Amino acid sequence: MRPEDAFDRYHQAVFSFVYRLTRRADLAEDITQECFLALLRAPGRFDEERGSMKTYLYGIARNLVLKNYRDSRDCQVDADVAADPRESLEVGLAVERAVAALPHLQQEALVLFEYQGVTLEEIAQVVGAEAGTVKGRLHRARENLRRALAPLRQGKDIHGTTGK
Amino acid sequence: MEPLENDELSDLELDRVLREWNTPAAPARLRAALFPHRAPWWQAIWTASVRVPAPALYVLALLILLAWLRPGPQVLQPRAGLDFNEWKPVAELRPKVIRSNNVPN
Numbered sequence: 051m052r053p054e055d056a057f058d059r060y061h062q063a064v065f066s067f068v069y070r071l072t073r074r075a076d077l078a079e080d081i082t083q084e085c086f087l088a089l090l091r092a093p094g095r096f097d098e099e100r101g102s103m104k105t106y107l108y109g110i111a112r113n114l115v116l117k118n119y120r121d122s123r124d125c126q127v128d129a130d131v132a133a134d135p136r137e138s139l140e141v142g143l144a145v146e147r148a149v150a151a152l153p154h155l156q157q158e159a160l161v162l163f164e165y166q167g168v169t170l171e172e173i174a175q176v177v178g179a180e181a182g183t184v185k186g187r188l189h190r191a192r193e194n195l196r197r198a199l200a201p202l203r204q205g206k207d208i209h210g211t212t213g214k
Numbered sequence: 215m216e217p218l219e220n221d222e223l224s225d226l227e228l229d230r231v232l233r234e235w236n237t238p239a240a241p242a243r244l245r246a247a248l249f250p251h252r253a254p255w256w257q258a259i260w261t262a263s264v265r266v267p268a269p270a271l272y273v274l275a276l277l278i279l280l281a282w283l284r285p286g287p288q289v290l291q292p293r294a295g296l297d298f299n300e301w302k303p304v305a306e307l308r309p310k311v312i313r314s315n316n317v318p319n
């Protein structure tokens with residue numbers, strides 16, 4: 051597959067993945083660009099036998115996100131990440147904050163599985179772990195989110211009061 | 215399956231809630247940044263630009279200036295009033311043979 055074709059097919063998916071991990075559009079744009087630049091500079095590094103182009107690109111994007119985390123460790127998590135979801139004005143924002151509050155490994159497993167439609171085996175390739183490990187992370191992520199987002203349950207409004 | 219606690223979402227509820235989180239679209243400038251548009255050659259010849267080092271440009275300009283200032287080869291103008299009608303063929307040819315000095319004529 052030519053890099054241009056790979057871009058047309060996967061750039062939106064890579065951008066969404068990075069955006070969901072970083073919650074910053076400008077950073078997602080930079081990392082997506084860096085990701086495809088890596089493919090352009092060294093297309094020979096992609097080995098079809100080791101996985102699909104999609105998992106290869108997610109792998110590069112993941113490494114770049116991790117590098118960014120390490121470089122900006124002093125920034126830590128945004129103050130609003132751990133906020134009570136009931137304070138969120140919309141469900142989407144509450145979900146975003148709850149996902150951001152998850153440990154990073156759970157976060158990436160959840161995003162890849164729930165939003166990017168990547169299988170457990172493919173996630174295992176992306177993150178370099180066993181499929182069983184990924185399954186465990188995904189399970190714990192969902193457990194955490196069940197609790198964190200409970201105030202959004204139907205019958206309760208987003209401010210936490212019980213509906214009639 | 216364990217009964218759900220009151221303060222936990224069910225799988226179905228969680229899936230519904232997760233779907234509410236959308237992401238913006240990737241900006242279109244990404245493609246342009248990675249794969250700049252290349253015009254076909256027939257367009258490129260009209261829009262192409264060439265970088266010339268300034269000293270080379272000065273020398274080139276000087277050469278052009280000198281060539282322009284230098285007078286060209288003088289062309290003799292025919293005398294005014296000369297008309298080719300006055301030209302006539304030779305009426306009589308009288309060839310004169312000149313031999314070398316030691317041979318008498």
